[in-house]
Amino acid sequence: MDSKNISFNDMPQMMAVMYDKLNELGDKVDRLMPTEKSEEPQWMNVAALIEYLPNHPAEQTVYGWTSARKIPFHKRGKSILFNKTEIDQWLSSGTYRKSQEEMEQEAMSFINSKRYGRR
Incomplete structure (x- = not known):
């Protein structure tokens, strides 16, 4: 069909082609x-969550984070749930890592518990 010479009778067919x-x-x-x-x-x-996190922390560690409110979580009844998007943001913020001061305090507590535990 020549596009320059479209007649009224050709309109239904042209509409179908356009459609x-x-x-x-x-x-x-x-x-x-x-x-x-x-x-x-x-x-x-x-x-x-333990499987998802890169360092696969112990279950006790995760519960410690929730009780200290270091990790974003939601509580539904007795269940603790974690939103993947919030966990990704938490991971990228780097707040899941212990500070130098926290590690030193933990080391001192461990040393002191061993020192005084032997008596």
Whole structure:
């Protein structure tokens, strides 16, 4: 069909062609757009958190962090849950690492407990 000489009788067929081309264009644009990330939070229990963290801390360590409020957590009844996004932010902030002062205090407590424990 010559695009310069479109008659009124050709309009339904031309509309169908335009509709198909528009759908093709829409599909191409959809493929170019990044997929939306799920807004639903991903929850982890203590065991899943231990596996997720790079240094795989002991369960007692995680409970210590929660009682000292050093790690972001949520309590639902008796369960302690961790939001993956909050944990990722916590990890990237570097607050999960002990400071030099904390390590020195811990070492001194250990030494003192051994010293006085032998008597």
